[in-house]
Amino acid sequence: xxxxxxxxxxxxxxxxxxxxxxxxxxxxxxxxxxxxxxxxxxxxxxxxxxxxxxxxxxxxxxxxxxxxxxxxxxxxxxxxxxxxxxxxxxxxxxxxxxxxxxxxxxxxxxxxxxxxxxxxxxxxxxxxxxxxxxxxxxxxxxxxxxxxxxxxxxxxxxxxxxxxxxxxxxxxxxxxxxxxxxxxxxxxxxxxxxxxxxxxxxxxxxxxxxxxxxxxxxxxxxxxxxxxxxxxxxxxxxxxxxxxxxxxxxxxxxxxxxxxxxxxxxxxxxxxxxxxxxx
Amino acid sequence: xxxxxxxxxxxxxxxxxxxxxxxxxxxxxxxxxxxxxxxxxxxxxxxxxxxxxxxxxxxxxxxxxxxxxxxxxxxxxxxxxxxxxxxxxxxxxxxxxxxxxxxxxxxxxxxxxxxxxxxxxxxxxxxxxxxxxxxxxxxxxxxxxxxxxxxxxxxxxxxxxxxxxxxxxxxxxxxxxxxxxxxxxxxxxxxxxxxxxxxxxxxxxxxxxxxxxxxxxxxxxxxxxxxxxxxxxxxxxxxxxxxxxxxxxxxxxxxxxxxxxxxxxxxxxxxxxxxxxxxxxxxxxxxxxxxxxxxxxxxxxxxxxxxxxxxxxxxxxxxxxxxxxxxxxxxxxx
Numbered sequence: 001x002x003x004x005x006x007x008x009x010x011x012x013x014x015x016x017x018x019x020x021x022x023x024x025x026x027x028x029x030x031x032x033x034x035x036x037x038x039x040x041x042x043x044x045x046x047x048x049x050x051x052x053x054x055x056x057x058x059x060x061x062x063x064x065x066x067x068x069x070x071x072x073x074x075x076x077x078x079x080x081x082x083x084x085x086x087x088x089x090x091x092x093x094x095x096x097x098x099x100x101x102x103x104x105x106x107x108x109x110x111x112x113x114x115x116x117x118x119x120x121x122x123x124x125x126x127x128x129x130x131x132x133x134x135x136x137x138x139x140x141x142x143x144x145x146x147x148x149x150x151x152x153x154x155x156x157x158x159x160x161x162x163x164x165x166x167x168x169x170x171x172x173x174x175x176x177x178x179x180x181x182x183x184x185x186x187x188x189x190x191x192x193x194x195x196x197x198x199x200x201x202x203x204x205x206x207x208x209x210x211x212x213x214x215x216x217x218x219x220x221x222x223x224x225x226x227x228x229x230x231x232x233x234x235x236x237x238x239x240x241x242x243x244x245x246x247x248x249x250x251x252x253x254x255x256x257x258x259x260x261x262x263x264x265x266x267x268x269x270x271x272x273x274x275x276x277x278x279x
Numbered sequence: 280x281x282x283x284x285x286x287x288x289x290x291x292x293x294x295x296x297x298x299x300x301x302x303x304x305x306x307x308x309x310x311x312x313x314x315x316x317x318x319x320x321x322x323x324x325x326x327x328x329x330x331x332x333x334x335x336x337x338x339x340x341x342x343x344x345x346x347x348x349x350x351x352x353x354x355x356x357x358x359x360x361x362x363x364x365x366x367x368x369x370x371x372x373x374x375x376x377x378x379x380x381x382x383x384x385x386x387x388x389x390x391x392x393x394x395x396x397x398x399x400x401x402x403x404x405x406x407x408x409x410x411x412x413x414x415x416x417x418x419x420x421x422x423x424x425x426x427x428x429x430x431x432x433x434x435x436x437x438x439x440x441x442x443x444x445x446x447x448x449x450x451x452x453x454x455x456x457x458x459x460x461x462x463x464x465x466x467x468x469x470x471x472x473x474x475x476x477x478x479x480x481x482x483x484x485x486x487x488x489x490x491x492x493x494x495x496x497x498x499x500x501x502x503x504x505x506x507x508x509x510x511x512x513x514x515x516x517x518x519x520x521x522x523x524x525x526x527x528x529x530x531x532x533x534x535x536x537x538x539x540x541x542x543x544x545x546x547x548x549x550x551x552x553x554x555x556x557x558x559x560x561x562x563x564x565x566x567x568x569x570x571x572x573x574x575x576x577x578x579x580x581x582x583x584x585x586x587x588x589x590x591x592x593x594x595x596x597x598x599x600x601x602x603x604x605x606x607x608x609x610x611x612x613x
Binding site for chain 2: 048050070071073074075077078079081084085086087088089090091094095098099101102104106107109110111112115147154174
């Protein structure tokens with residue numbers, strides 16, 4: 001669905017990404033994992049078409065992303081940032097309806113269909129009860145769920161496809177460290193929500209994170225990014241190894257399946273070279 | 280949750296009615312009693328009809344000026360606030376009014392007569408001044424990516440106001456005594472226009488600004504999420520920001536050329552409007568246009584009558600009411 005092929009990029013002379021290739025298939029669930037400063041956010045901006053690569057290409061269904069109109073791109077891809085701060089007191093419903101922006105003409109007002117789309121998105125993120133609340137009064141986890149609802153409203157194609165039910169199958173959700181500013185309860189909330197959107201609603205998801213256990217618990221495939229290059233990529237079980245974690249973070253860690261959690265878990269043991277911390 | 284269509288229909292007619300009522304009543308109120316029937320009696324020649332003269336030469340242009348200036352400053356405030364994602368941003372606090380004043384002062388003092396494309400020099404110079412000030416604000420906001428923080432915004436505004444005030448004083452040094460008195464009143468924010476000429480001169484700029492404003496509300500809504508998120512929803516953020524900065528400068532320049540830098544309209548009006556209609560710019564912007572007109576017309580009535588027969592510059596009235604309001608907002612925002 002979305003592929004970056006050997007992309008190079010830098011904001012100035014120094015390269016931030018040097019020959020990165022990533023691919024998300026339809027209904028894929030891919031994590032981009034790497035330490036701070038490894039180029040995750042830049043890669044997401046390139047994938048979203050916000051930046052143009054110096055070399056290489058980014059394609060959505062085979063078409064160069066930079067050749068698509070902003071609205072066309074926005075109808076296929078939605079971005080969820082780490083945090084959202086508002087200067088004004090919009091209601092939750094108003095925030096979700098903002099997702100309809102690329103579907104409406106310059107002077108078109110949201111109609112009953114957009115309202116239905118927004119309500120479905122709120123229901124899918126279990127925030128329907130918050131509809132009339134001011135966004136600024138929500139908790140961090142609630143805010144993030146509402147922002148994901150806004151992204152789903154953006155991706156809903158029922159208006160184009162003539163349907164009456166939620167239609168997110170064509171959509172790609174790009175999330176940039178969506179849990180980085182949340183406490184652990186809300187982190188698990190978001191993780192469960194994304195997993196459910198992927199399994200039940202067939203939304204394609206690409207998520208960047210530096211949280212090893214989030215990646216282990218959520219992603220089917222991983223791309224490990226270090227210093228602007230791909231260290232390894234492939235199915236999570238194959239990529240998430242102690243050797244890769246050592247290379248990525250300089251940390252000794254144990255990786256093992258956890259019976260109760262139902263997925264791999266990573267236990268950091270200590271800094272590489274820190275003998276006292278070794279088991 | 281009511282639809283946006285419902286909210287527009289329920290609220291805008293009320294705000295429009297408030298503006299109309301204010302404009303209809305204000306010319307009848309004043310230190311001199313006005314007999315409306317006599318003023319409108321066509322059988323009395325205009326030259327001998329003092330009531331008609333007071334109505335059409337003194338009060339009506341002044342009321343219309345107040346309405347247009349109030350409307351322009353209030354909407355410019357809404358646009359600056361949406362753009363900088365900061366509810367304390369206004370033409371006045373950003374120093375944009377001061378930039379416009381400097382431009383207008385230069386044109387008045389040195390009697391520039393060159394007209395450009397049929398537009399008179401004072402509004403144009405005023406617009407160029409506001410554009411210069413906005414350029415500085417824009418550069419500051421760009422350098423910080425996430426918009427201006429409140430502290431940077433306030434410091435920048437204080438600095439710009441001080442800077443432009445110094446230049447204005449320097450220009451005043453070249454003015455003769457009579458001009459000097461006139462400009463001091465003007466700098467306080469004065470609606471003593473007594474002819475339609477400055478209004479007509481500013482009207483083209485004002486109309487251009489209002490036409491540009493029509494494209495902004497939806498984009499300002501989505502920009503509230505942050506430029507990254509706005510971009511991801513399909514907005515050309517750079518273009519939207521340029522249009523917003525440019526049109527808000529036009530409105531400020533036009534308003535200042537008529538009445539000087541009247542303060543606090545751009546903050547009092549949008550906040551009161553938001554308390555009633557919520558945050559959606561598609562309602563806030565037109566409602567502020569109407570309410571700004573009503574508010575400044577009302578302030579001008581107070582300015583004309585409070586200490587009658589002395590007429591206060593209306594800027595004094597708006598500052599006395601708006602200053603404490605601004606401080607209250609600042610404290611309430613933590």
